[in-house]
Amino acid sequence: MSTPRPFLAANWKLNPTTLVEAVDLARAVAQTAGDRVGQVELALFPPFPWLLSVAGTLQAKGIGLGAQDCYWEPGGAYTGEVSAAMLSSLCEWVIVGHSERRQHFCETDETVNRKAAAALSAGLKVIICVGERAEQFDAGETETVVESQLRAALRGLDRDLIPGRVVVAYEPVWAIGTGRNADPGHAGRTMELAHTVVTSESGASVRMLYGGSVKGDNVASYVGLAACDGCLVGGASLDSEEFSRMIEAVVEVGA
Ligand code: PEP
Numbered sequence: 001m002s003t004p005r006p007f008l009a010a011n012w013k014l015n016p017t018t019l020v021e022a023v024d025l026a027r028a029v030a031q032t033a034g035d036r037v038g039q040v041e042l043a044l045f046p047p048f049p050w051l052l053s054v055a056g057t058l059q060a061k062g063i064g065l066g067a068q069d070c071y072w073e074p075g076g077a078y079t080g081e082v083s084a085a086m087l088s089s090l091c092e093w094v095i096v097g098h099s100e101r102r103q104h105f106c107e108t109d110e111t112v113n114r115k116a117a118a119a120l121s122a123g124l125k126v127i128i129c130v131g132e133r134a135e136q137f138d139a140g141e142t143e144t145v146v147e148s149q150l151r152a153a154l155r156g157l158d159r160d161l162i163p164g165r166v167v168v169a170y171e172p173v174w175a176i177g178t179g180r181n182a183d184p185g186h187a188g189r190t191m192e193l194a195h196t197v198v199t200s201e202s203g204a205s206v207r208m209l210y211g212g213s214v215k216g217d218n219v220a221s222y223v224g225l226a227a228c229d230g231c232l233v234g235g236a237s238l239d240s241e242e243f244s245r246m247i248e249a250v251v252e253v254g255a
Helices: 021-040 049-057 100-106 109-121 132-139 144-154 184-202 218-225 241-255
Strands: 007-011 041-045 064-067 091-096 125-129 166-170 207-211 230-233
Touching: 007 091, 007 207, 007 241, 021 041, 021 049, 021 184, 021 241, 041 091, 049 064, 049 091, 049 230, 091 109, 109 125, 109 144, 132 144, 144 166, 166 184, 184 207, 184 218, 207 218, 218 241, 230 241
Parallel strands: 007 041, 007 230, 041 064, 064 091, 091 125, 125 166, 166 207, 207 230
Antiparallel strands: none
């Protein structure tokens, strides 16, 4: 299940506030990552307005770039939306189904599926996020929730486009931005289940990420798991020094 080069994806959410800060952060990440990009795959996910400038900053640095969301229609009367087709000329990745979009912006399993399909047909690579809420975790429903979210997200996707292009991020909602990271045993079992579900649904083997309050001092406990190919990092990725500690910890796990 593991790949030789672990993947750290940095979800900047609605940060930073200015273009200057965004470019500075991208530059700092690129500088501290240096030639570690040969050992760790990195990708930054800034807000839409910063994509073009961050792309310029990352040029030839071997660091990937992605958006945090997309719309499925390629164009038309959809005020405020950004299509997967538009993104494909700016970046290579997109995140779909992040729990903050499900929670605050009425994202459903059906819209996540439409976004994933549009992203793949536009030529993008996709991180599909799944994960249970706190009350579902407490009720022991993690596996049921993750399985049903994943099956819905993958429904009808072109099987030929999945290998190498789809990555799944298991992100327990109660662990995102809370400082309460999941027990690695729980995360590992859930990623194994997710892997089995993807294989049975699509016939493909995809990479699995863990996300939820990952930092420099706990990233190794996830990346060291057989079922885990890397992490989706939110808050801690806004601090280039903390992100650099994560890169070093991940390199050490692989050494
Ligand atoms: C995320 O935004 O996907 C995330 C995991 O956030 P954080 O690392 O802040 O918990």
